[in-house]
Amino acid sequence: MTQRNDRICGVLLLVLAVAYGWGATQFPEPFGGAESVGPETFPKVLAVVLALSSLYLIVKPDPDNAWPKGRIVLELVIAVAVLIAYTLLLQPLGFIIATLLAVGTLCWRMGAAPMRAYMTGAVAGVVVYLLFTYALNLALPLGVFSVLEGS
Structure with a gap:
């Protein structure tokens, strides 16, 4: 089975x-x-x-x-909810903030201390944004930081 x-x-x-x-x-x-x-x-x-x-x-x-059963199912549901929220928040908040929140929350749910989890999310958001923007020349949404785009 x-x-x-x-x-x-x-x-x-x-x-x-x-x-x-x-x-x-x-x-x-x-x-x-x-x-x-x-x-x-x-x-x-x-x-x-x-x-x-x-x-x-x-x-x-x-x-x-x-x-999986019990708590593991709950953690999987939370992970899916975080990823759905990530896709919905990507455009309005921008890649960096949405990634900070998603990666930070997932790291925290996997056992990291909240401050370390969200710092990991912040670093991941900035590094991946810079990689896509400057190394791959692919635009990612800036969201709330879109005012910086005009300068």
Whole structure:
């Protein structure tokens, strides 16, 4: 029975990977042409990783996995709620603040002290923002910091 659960999960994740990858192809072509890195690159990479992981689950399921119970289910629900909130807050708050809140909350739920958890979120938000903006030349939403964009 448990192997069947892994296979069902693998098939569902594979469907998600295909849909996510297809959605990434719907982005408009970047100004530099088809050869430049555009906004669809990262989602396409994620779709490929998800598809490969899904295929692994389908082909080689875990023989002895048990569904989580009790507190673990609650923590999983909290993690999903944080990720949904992250997507909803990304545009209005901006990447840095939304990432600070999401990563900080997830680190805290995994046992880190609150101050350390949110400092990790702040560092992650700033470092990833700078990496995407300056190394990859991909724009991330600034949200409340959008006043800095005009300067």
